[in-house]
Amino acid sequence: MTLSRRRFLLGAGTLVGACALTDALRPVRAAPGMSMPMKSADRKMPQLTAPKVPLLNPTSLSKFVDALPVPPIARAAGQRTHPAYPGRTLPLYRMQMQAFRSRLHRDLPPTPQWGYNGSSPGPTIQTTRGEPLLIEWANNLPTTHFLPIDHTIHGAEKDKPLVRAVTHVHGARVPAGSDGWPEDWYVPGKSLQYHYPGVQDAATLWYHDHAMGITRLNIYAGLFGAFTVRDAEELALNLPSGDYDLPLMLCDRLIAKDGQLYYPVSDDPSAPWVSECHGNAVLCNGKLYPYFEVEPRRYRLRLVNVANTSFFDLSLSHDHPFQQIASDQGLLTAPLERSHIQLYPAERADVVIDFSGLDGQSLQLRQQSEGILEFRVRDRGGHDTSALPAALRPVPRIDPASAVQHRQLALGEQDDAGGNAMTMLLDGKMWSDPISEKPRQHTTETWSFVNITGDAHPIHLHLVRFQIIDRRPFDLFAWNAHRIVKYTGPAQPPPPHETGWKDTVRADAGMVTRIAMRFDGEPGRYVWHCHFLEHEDNEMMRPYELLPA
Template sequence: MNVTKYKDSLPIPPVLKPINEGEGFTYYKVEMKECKVSVHSELPKTPMWGYEGIFPGPTIEVESGERVYIKWENQLPPVHLLPIDFTVHGAHHNVPPVRTVVHVHGAVVEPESDGYPDAWFTNGYQQVGEKFVKQVYQYDNCMNACTLWDHDHAIGITRLNIYAGLAGFFLVKSEKERSLNLPTGEYDIPLLIQDRTFNQDGSLYYPKQPKEPVEELETSIVPEFFGETILVNGKVWPYLEVEPRKYRFRVLNGSNSRFYRLKLDRDQYMFQISTDRGLLPQPIGIREITLAPAERVDIIIDFSNLGGKRITFINDAPAPFPNGDAENEISDVLQFRILPEVVYIDTSSIPAQLEQLPFLSEKNAVKRRDLTLNHLKDKYGRELMLLDNKGWDAPISENPKLGTTEIWYLINLTPDTHPIHIHLIDFQILDRREFNVDKYNKEKVIEYLGPSMAPEPQERGRKDTVRANPNEVTRIIMQFGPYSGLYVWHCHMLEHEDYEMMRPYIVIR
C-alpha cells in the first residue's frame, strides 16, 4: 500500500468510564459495534469492528484487588466483514457466522469469566455456545500491576474477529507501582502494534484461498497472515510528538502472526521495566526487544537530550519467524518527534529496584509434562498445527491439581517459533535446549544437542506467553490456581490457534 509514512499523529485510546462505582465493585458495559475508522488520511474510511465502536477499543483501567464487573454486548451485524472458512472446526454452517466472546489476556479469573472459546454469543444473546455463557463477567484482579489486553476468542474465527478490530488495553494499576515514581499520566502511553492490508477502497483485505483445494469452497485459512502496513493504535505508520523527557510505553504485539524485533534507529538504549504480567526485579538497559504475538513489554525511553530531533521505532524481525521471507518484512513502525522543550520539569525516575518476584523452584514441581508442537497436513493439503498431536475435541490430557507446581516441556517439532499462551496463570521460563528432532520423530526420545540456554534477561519475569523456538525444548514452570475449572492453552499465532493449535485443560481440586 502506497501511503505517506509518518503523516498522521498517533491516537491514544480513551480510558473507559464505568457505568457504576458501588461499594466494593465497579461496573462497566462494553458494546461491540461496527464502525468506520480513518486508519490513514490518504485512505477512505475503513469499516471495522470495535469495542464501544472504536478501534482499538477503549482502555480499561482497574486497581489491583478491585472487583470489576463487565457486561460485554454484541451489537454487530449478522454478516462478517471477512471471509469465513467453514471447513474450520467450530466455524461450520451450523453456527452463526458472527459470534464473539471476550478474553482478558493475562487475567486471573474463574472459568466462567475467562472467555472460553465455546462460550460465544451473538447479537442480543439470541444464540449462545456450549459452555457457561454469561452476560456479565467478573474480574477480581487479584494480581500485581501489569499490562493486559482484551480481545475476542470465539472458536474458529478468532483470527477474523481480532483482525476486524476487537482488541484493546486492560491495565492493572497499584499504589505500590505508583510509589516507584515512574512516568505517568500523559507520559504513560500504550502502543498496540498490528499489521493490516487494505483494499483501494479502504476496506480490510484478508486472503481467500482458491476453491480447488477444498472442492467447491473458498477458504481463508492460510498458514500465517502478514499485512502490508503497520498500525500503531489503529493508525498506519503514525508519528508521536514527545517532550525531551522520560516516557513509559506499554508495547503490545497485537498482530495475527507477525513478530517484531524493535529498536530505535539511533541505536539508543531503552529501559525495560516489565514483562507480560508485571514489573521486573530491576530495569534492564536494552537496544532491542523481540515480541511475539500477544507478548507485552513496558519500556522507558529518555528523550532528554534529543530536543528537536526525530527518532524512529524500526523492526527487523523475519516473517514468518525466525526464518522468514524478505518480502514479508516491514521495517518502519512509529516515528518520535521530540519537541524543543519540556512543558513541566521531569521529576519521574527509573528506580534501581522495581518488584521482588517469587521465583518457583524446580524441586517443588510435582509433575513434568512433555508436550509437542506439531506441523501436519490436513486432508486438503493445508498446513495443520496441533499441540501434543491432538485436536481441540480430543479428550483432555492436561489436568493439573489446584495449588500444585508443574514443569511443561514444550517440544517444538515445527520450523516456526510458536508463542504459547496459557490461560489463568503466569509462569517463569526455565531454559531452552536444542534437541534432535529426527530422533524424536522416530523414537520419541529427547536427545539434547547442546547445553541448556537460560532465558534472555528480557524474559526473566512473570510471563503468560512464551516463544517456543524450532528444534528446541522450552521448559516453563508454573503453579496452578487460585481457581479450578476449565481453561485453555494455545499458540497465539491466530491462524495457528484457529486451525487447530489450541487445547482445553482443567485445574482439578
C-alpha cells in the same frame, strides 16, 4: 487437498518492494536432527497468485502526517452487586462491540472495522490490585461477517452464526466462568457480564475476542484493547504515569487501495484457511505511520503485539536505547537497556524512553529498518518528576524440583499427502479430544514444549503466570523414531528480558522449551494454545482443567 490449500491470493505486482508477505507462508518442515530454530530467510515460498482486490503499496503514502491515537480511559457506567461480595457494590463497565469506519491514514478512504465502543484499539481499562470490577461485554455487531469464514474449521461450521464473539482478557487471573471460554460465544444483541477479582500484580494485559473458529478474523477486524493493572508497589516506584504512560498496540494488516481490510485466503474456495497471515503495513494504535508529540522527558510505553502471526523487531532511530522495565506479567527485577525489542504475537514489553535533551528533534520507532511511528520532541515541557529506579520488583525463581508434575507436550501439525498443513496440533490432539492436562490447585508443574515443526510458536496459558526455565535443542530422528527426547546441546537459560513473569512463551523450532508455574486460581476449565491466531483457530488449542486442591 492440493498445494493450492496454502497459497495466498496476493498480487505480486502490487507487493513488489512493499514487503507485503515475505514471511506469509509457513516454513518448510524442520529437517530431522535440526537443533536451531529456523529463520524467516530459511522459508521456501510457494508461488503466489493474484489477489481479488488491488492491494495498497504503503510506500506510496506520506509518512507521519496523522497524530497517534491514544485510546481513551474506560469509565465505569455504574455500580452493581455481585454474590462474591455481599453487602458491597462493584464498578460496572460496559464495552460494546460495534462496527465503525475510521481512516487508517489521511490519504485513505475510511476503513470498515469492528471495535469496542466504536474504536480499535478499544478504550484502555485501568484497574488496581484489590479492587474487583464487573464488565458487561455487549455484542452489537452486524449479523454478517465482512471477512471470509472457513466453515471446514472446527467451531465455524455452517450451522454456526456467522457473527459471534466472546471476550478474553489476556493474562488475567479470573474465575473460569469469566475467562472467555471459546465456546461461550454469543450473537449480536446479546451480552455477558464477567467478574474480574483484581488479585494479581501490576501488569500490562490486553483484551480481545476469543470465539471458537473465528478468533483470527474478529481480532483482524479490530476487536482488541489494552487492560492495565496497577498496584501500590509499582506506584511507589514513581515511574512515568498519567499522560506519560500509554499503550502502543502494534499489528500488521493487508490493506486494499480502497482502504478495505483484506484477509488472505487459499485458492481452494471450499477451504479458505491459510496457516499464517502477514500484512503489508504496520498499524500503531490503529494508524499507519502516525506521529506523536512528546515533551523532553521520560515516557512509559506499553508495547503490545496484537498481530495475527507476525513478530516485531523494534528499535529507535539514532541508536537511542529502550529501558525495558516489564514483560508480559509485570515488572522485571531491574531496568534493562536494550537496543532492540522482539515481540511475538501476544507478548508485551513495557519500556521507558527518555526524550530529555532531544528538544525540537524527532525520533522514530522502527520495525526492522522501517520507521512506523515518529516521536516529535517539543522545545519545552513541564518538570519531569518521574524516576527510573535501579531496582524494580523481586521475581523469586520457581524451583523446577518443587514441581509435582513434569509434562512433555509436542507442538506439531497434521499434513495432507502433499505436505500441506491441514491442522495444527498440541500433543497430537484435537480440541474435542478428552482433557489430558489436569493440574491441581496450588501445585507447581513444569511443561516442556517439544517443537517438531519448522515454526517458532508463541504458546499462551490462560489463568497462570509462569517462568521460562530453559530452551534446549533435541534430535528429531530420535523423536520421530521412538518419541523420546535426545538432547543435542546444552540447555540455554532465558536472556534477562525473559526472566520475569510471562504468560506467552516463544517455543523455538527444533527446541524443547520448559516453563514452570504454580496453579493458583479458581478451579475450572481453561485453555492453552498457540497465539498464532491462524493456528489457534485450526486445532492448536486445548482445554485444561484445574482441579480443586
